Amino acid sequence: MMISNVLGEFASITGVLERDENDVTKSTIRASIDASTINTREPQRDAHLKSADFFHVENHPDLTFNSTSISKEQMGS
Numbered sequence: 001m002m003i004s005n006v007l008g009e010f011a012s013i014t015g016v017l018e019r020d021e022n023d024v025t026k027s028t029i030r031a032s033i034d035a036s037t038i039n040t041r042e043p044q045r046d047a048h049l050k051s052a053d054f055f056h057v058e059n060h061p062d063l064t065f066n067s068t069s070i071s072k073e074q075m076g077s
Contacts, residue, residue: 008040010063024072033063 012034020026035055038046050057 006040006045008038008046010034011037011039025070027067027070029065029067029070031065035061035063 010033013031015029015031018028035057036050038049038055040046040049049055052058055063
């Protein structure tokens, strides 16, 4: 087995930030990525990433993120 770093990108990403101005900890973030838009500039690799070995885009077309908490941290003094 070989492990390597590969650069790539997704062409279709959407997201929503709902910011609570009074209490940032009540804010939420949601993001969705169309997994079929993976592009590593190597068609065979992209096909493999879309397969059941990795993203399985046929059954899971979207990669999603929903925040479960947001905290407020202050930087330095």
